[in-house]
Amino acid sequence: MSSDTHFTDFKSDKQPTWCPGCGDFGTMNGMMKALAETGNDPDNTFVVAGIGCSGKIGTYMHSYALHGVHGRALPVGTGVKLANPNLEVMVAGGDGDGYSIGVGHFIHAVRRNIDITYVVMDNRIYGLTKGQASPTSRQGFETATSPDGTVEPPVNPQALALAAGGTFIAQSFSSDSQRHTELVKQAVEHDGFGFVNVFSPCVTFNDVDTYDYFRDAIVDLDETDHDPGNYQAARDKIMDPSTEHIGILYQNEDSVPYSDREGIDENMADIPEGAPERADRLVREFY
Amino acid sequence: MEDDLNWAIGGEAGDGIDSTGKIFARALSRAGRHVFTSKDFASRIRGGYTAYKVRTSVDRVESVVDRLDVLIALTERTIDENLDELQEGSVVIYDGEQTTMADVEVPEGMIGLEVPLNSLAEEAGGAIMRNVVALGAASEVAGFPVEYLDEALVKRFGEKGEAIVANNREAARLGRDFVRKETDYSDEFSLETTDEDYVLLNGDEAIGMAAIAAGCRFYAGYPITPATDIMEYLTGRIEEFGGAVVQAEDELSAINMALGAARAGARAMTGTSGPGIDLMSETFGLVATSETPLVIANVMRSGPSTGMPTKQEQGDLNAMLYGGHGEIPRFVLAPTTIGECFDRTVEAFNLAEKYQIPVYLTADLALAVTEQTYSPERFDMESVEIDRGKVVDPDGVEEWLDEKGRFRAHAATEDGVSPRALPGTPDAAHMTTGLEHDELGRRTEEEDVRVEQVQKRQRKVETAREREDFDHREFGDPDADTLVISWGSNEGAMREALGMLEDRGIDVRFLSVPYIYPRPDLTDEVESAEDVIVVECNATGQFADLIEHDTLSRVQRVTKYTGVRFKADELANEIEAAIADERAPQEVKR
Numbered sequence: 001m002s003s004d005t006h007f008t009d010f011k012s013d014k015q016p017t018w019c020p021g022c023g024d025f026g027t028m029n030g031m032m033k034a035l036a037e038t039g040n041d042p043d044n045t046f047v048v049a050g051i052g053c054s055g056k057i058g059t060y061m062h063s064y065a066l067h068g069v070h071g072r073a074l075p076v077g078t079g080v081k082l083a084n085p086n087l088e089v090m091v092a093g094g095d096g097d098g099y100s101i102g103v104g105h106f107i108h109a110v111r112r113n114i115d116i117t118y119v120v121m122d123n124r125i126y127g128l129t130k131g132q133a134s135p136t137s138r139q140g141f142e143t144a145t146s147p148d149g150t151v152e153p154p155v156n157p158q159a160l161a162l163a164a165g166g167t168f169i170a171q172s173f174s175s176d177s178q179r180h181t182e183l184v185k186q187a188v189e190h191d192g193f194g195f196v197n198v199f200s201p202c203v204t205f206n207d208v209d210t211y212d213y214f215r216d217a218i219v220d221l222d223e224t225d226h227d228p229g230n231y232q233a234a235r236d237k238i239m240d241p242s243t244e245h246i247g248i249l250y251q252n253e254d255s256v257p258y259s260d261r262e263g264i265d266e267n268m269a270d271i272p273e274g275a276p277e278r279a280d281r282l283v284r285e286f287y
Numbered sequence: 288m289e290d291d292l293n294w295a296i297g298g299e300a301g302d303g304i305d306s307t308g309k310i311f312a313r314a315l316s317r318a319g320r321h322v323f324t325s326k327d328f329a330s331r332i333r334g335g336y337t338a339y340k341v342r343t344s345v346d347r348v349e350s351v352v353d354r355l356d357v358l359i360a361l362t363e364r365t366i367d368e369n370l371d372e373l374q375e376g377s378v379v380i381y382d383g384e385q386t387t388m389a390d391v392e393v394p395e396g397m398i399g400l401e402v403p404l405n406s407l408a409e410e411a412g413g414a415i416m417r418n419v420v421a422l423g424a425a426s427e428v429a430g431f432p433v434e435y436l437d438e439a440l441v442k443r444f445g446e447k448g449e450a451i452v453a454n455n456r457e458a459a460r461l462g463r464d465f466v467r468k469e470t471d472y473s474d475e476f477s478l479e480t481t482d483e484d485y486v487l488l489n490g491d492e493a494i495g496m497a498a499i500a501a502g503c504r505f506y507a508g509y510p511i512t513p514a515t516d517i518m519e520y521l522t523g524r525i526e527e528f529g530g531a532v533v534q535a536e537d538e539l540s541a542i543n544m545a546l547g548a549a550r551a552g553a554r555a556m557t558g559t560s561g562p563g564i565d566l567m568s569e570t571f572g573l574v575a576t577s578e579t580p581l582v583i584a585n586v587m588r589s590g591p592s593t594g595m596p597t598k599q600e601q602g603d604l605n606a607m608l609y610g611g612h613g614e615i616p617r618f619v620l621a622p623t624t625i626g627e628c629f630d631r632t633v634e635a636f637n638l639a640e641k642y643q644i645p646v647y648l649t650a651d652l653a654l655a656v657t658e659q660t661y662s663p664e665r666f667d668m669e670s671v672e673i674d675r676g677k678v679v680d681p682d683g684v685e686e687w688l689d690e691k692g693r694f695r696a697h698a699a700t701e702d703g704v705s706p707r708a709l710p711g712t713p714d715a716a717h718m719t720t721g722l723e724h725d726e727l728g729r730r731t732e733e734e735d736v737r738v739e740q741v742q743k744r745q746r747k748v749e750t751a752r753e754r755e756d757f758d759h760r761e762f763g764d765p766d767a768d769t770l771v772i773s774w775g776s777n778e779g780a781m782r783e784a785l786g787m788l789e790d791r792g793i794d795v796r797f798l799s800v801p802y803i804y805p806r807p808d809l810t811d812e813v814e815s816a817e818d819v820i821v822v823e824c825n826a827t828g829q830f831a832d833l834i835e836h837d838t839l840s841r842v843q844r845v846t847k848y849t850g851v852r853f854k855a856d857e858l859a860n861e862i863e864a865a866i867a868d869e870r871a872p873q874e875v876k877r
């Protein structure tokens with residue numbers, strides 16, 4: 001780990017093919033800055049990317065990385081982190097990836113409180129498959145698969161996380177670069193599951209949740225008297241979906257990550273010393 | 288086998304059948320006798336019935352037979368369930384004082400032995416020990432000194448304190464004494480003991496123990512019969528070897544966690560049974576294209592769907608060979624005995640890492656839940672070799688960098704195996720993806736790169752075929768006209784059947800195959816035999832299909848996998864070339 005890592009060290013030489021203006025540019029930049037500013041470098045960082053426009057992040061960033069199966073990024077991140085706690089593990093994917101096909105894993109990763117960072121690039125749409133409703137699309141949203149508007153109300157990811165025992169729940173906006181970077185950084189530094197839902201507008205398929213909309217609607221919790229350590233206050237804010245908050249909604253300062261509870265602290269990449277010979281006593285157990 | 292004894296205890300689920308049976312099996316094993324156990328989980332009549340059966344001999348026992356010499360019947364229906372197996376002279380021990388057993392009628396020719404199990408247990412300190420009273424009685428019937436039960440009782444109850452152990456010993460003796468003094472039973476059996484020291488274990492335990500010996504440090508799984516025993520075995524033990532077991536939320540997660548751990552560099556494993564294999568097949572292709580070493584244990588049970596969860600079947604062979612969309616290189620190993628579960632598990636970890644490929648390690652239910660005795664030397668840890676394949680150390684990175692200093696994690700090498708840099712290795716950071724990718728692990732759809740990567744992944748299988756010894760075992764008469772081939776747990780029963788066939792004047796050459804893919808070439812053996820019979824526990828003969836496939840070699844293959852469809856002129860040319868081609872038909876892919 002070197003202190004002079006620059007965020008561009010996390011950039012690959014592959015040019016992003018995201019549509020010009022896509023929110024994912026800003027989301028990714030903030031992630032790279034957060035990694036660099038927390039003293040990480042590409043060789044000790046593992047990025048797990050979901051499937052979607054958002055999932056392309058694995059290709060545009062430079063680090064150890066896996067771009068896996070739709071919806072399963074969190075279990076991969078969990079395995080990486082448990083097997084080598086020295087790695088900085090960042091998982092990123094879309095709202096469909098995380099809250100639809102992968103929502104089961106989301107709840108359980110939160111509940112386990114694995115010490116990783118999870119960035120959801122939430123554009124409230126399926127971008128890669130060209131504009132179908134996502135679990136965070138507003139009710140009544142018109143898409144190719146819901147020409148008369150969706151009938152389901154959107155999920156509330158922060159509420160899911162809080163109910164599952166989340167210890168760090170935040171939201172940011174990709175075009176507010178400084179604030180977004182800061183929040184991802186805090187998630188990285190958090191001892192446990194650092195969850196950041198990022199408003200990351202899709203300029204091609206979502207004409208409701210636009211930059212203008214977010215600029216207008218956003219309330220920064222830093223400009224209120226919100227105390228992220230206050231569970232009741234966090235719950236009240238989270239259960240009020242009419243306001244688009246950014247900032248840390250909830251943080252449990254007493255968070256104990258899974259690996260600490262399980263006593264996992266070694267890099268498992270090595271074969272444990274003398275494993276075969278020491279296993280001899282396992283044979284004797286069968287007498 | 289003169290000294291052969293078939294013994295069972297049966298009752299309702301919750302009667303402690305399993306643990307009681309295991310005490311008896313362990314006692315026999317400690318007495319230097321070989322043991323082979325089997326379990327009836329579910330009834331032929333209605334649910335709830337369960338039995339634990341033990342076959343014992345001073346010689347090795349490799350299978351079960353349709354015969355019971357001594358039966359402890361805790362319920363009336365235990366007798367009904369076993370009518371086919373009980374025979375002239377069989378002894379049935381039951382508690383006639385129980386109202387539910389009051390009008391038990393032991394069939395003609397069999398010996399019914401009424402033992403007041405409950406009353407005697409209460410005399411020893413509590414009704415809960417009635418099964419141990421029964422063990423004492425059964426030992427006396429079998430001519431097996433009750434003292435041999437003591438060690439097994441300590442193993443079972445030691446944690447509960449000395450008083451409990453002492454009560455149980457007493458209970459066993461009361462059972463013995465009752466048979467000796469209060470019944471007119473006279474010895475029919477006498478079980479010889481020897482000085483041999485045996486260990487007693489099942490297939491799941493052999494797999495778990497081998498995984499630890501092979502340096503596996505990460506296991507993720509979701510509970511499912513009959514694979515759960517692997518996870519339960521590892522829990523509490525793998526930690527002492529610096530590892531961890533995670534109970535995942537489902538099998539989709541389990542395989543992805545194991546994949547993540549393997550990408551981080553750990554020897555990793557997941558395990559499941561049929562329904563879980565279906566879920567895992569979602570990620571199976573990713574494991575293969577990302578070239579991640581992973582061992583997936585599939586302990587087979589009866590399918591399809593939820594099927595018969597506690598029953599034997601070898602029905603997943605096709606699912607393991609062909610499961611997952613697209614074309615996925617893989618290995619499939621299928622140990623045929625509990626001892627071999629150990630060997631093949633160790634080998635699975637080596638193969639996974641040497642070829643950076645998913646390895647299915649499959650046992651069937653009969654192997655997984657059967658306990659068998661072995662000499663402890665059978666599990667020789669000194670002989671366990673660990674080969675991690677092409678892991679590059681920091682000094683080796685440079686050799687694998689491209690002109691821009693990027694690590695070529697999927698370099699299309701001659702043998703198909705690429706260098707593997709574990710995360711944390713300086714200057715080797717790289718990505719990989721389930722999308723088709725180039726040497727650097729980045730997405731591509733370029734035709735020549737696609738073809739190169741498909742071929743390099745496939746080449747690993749060819750390399751393994753050349754370098755590894757994917758062999759079979761042979762038994763019986765090598766010159767016999769009849770050839771029998773089997774896979775999985777059938778080996779033991781088939782070996783014993785060879786002797787029975789010989790008595791009937793039928794000579795058989797028997798091949799037992801532990802490697803399903805890649806597998807040994809049996810063309811010569813098949814062609815030189817008059818009758819070829821494939822034995823397996825499924826309805827359609829999945830392995831038989833493979834044997835037929837392997838020995839038929841007429842078909843030439845015109846293939847294309849660039850991502851572009853065939854064009855008419857191209858096809859005309861290819862077909863013409865194929866006809867003109869003097870080559871023998873393409874070698875069969877085994």
Ligand SMILES: Cc1ncc(C[n+]2csc(CCOP(=O)(O)OP(=O)(O)O)c2C)c(N)n1
Pocket residue numbers: 051052053054055070093094095096097098121123125126127128129134
């Ligand atoms: C199992 C499976 N089902 C469907 C798809 C097709 N698919 C690819 S991305 C995607 C949704 C992407 O939406 P989101 O996660 O919000 O990502 P975005 O593109 O908006 O960034 C779908 C349905 C797939 N790749 N795998």
Ligand code: SF4
Pocket residue numbers: 017018019021022023024053054123127128201202203204205
């Ligand atoms: S489709 Fe939407 S989400 Fe995808 S790259 Fe374009 S703007 Fe971004």
Ligand SMILES: [Mg+2]
Pocket residue numbers: 052094095096121122123124125126127134
């Ligand atoms: Mg989306």
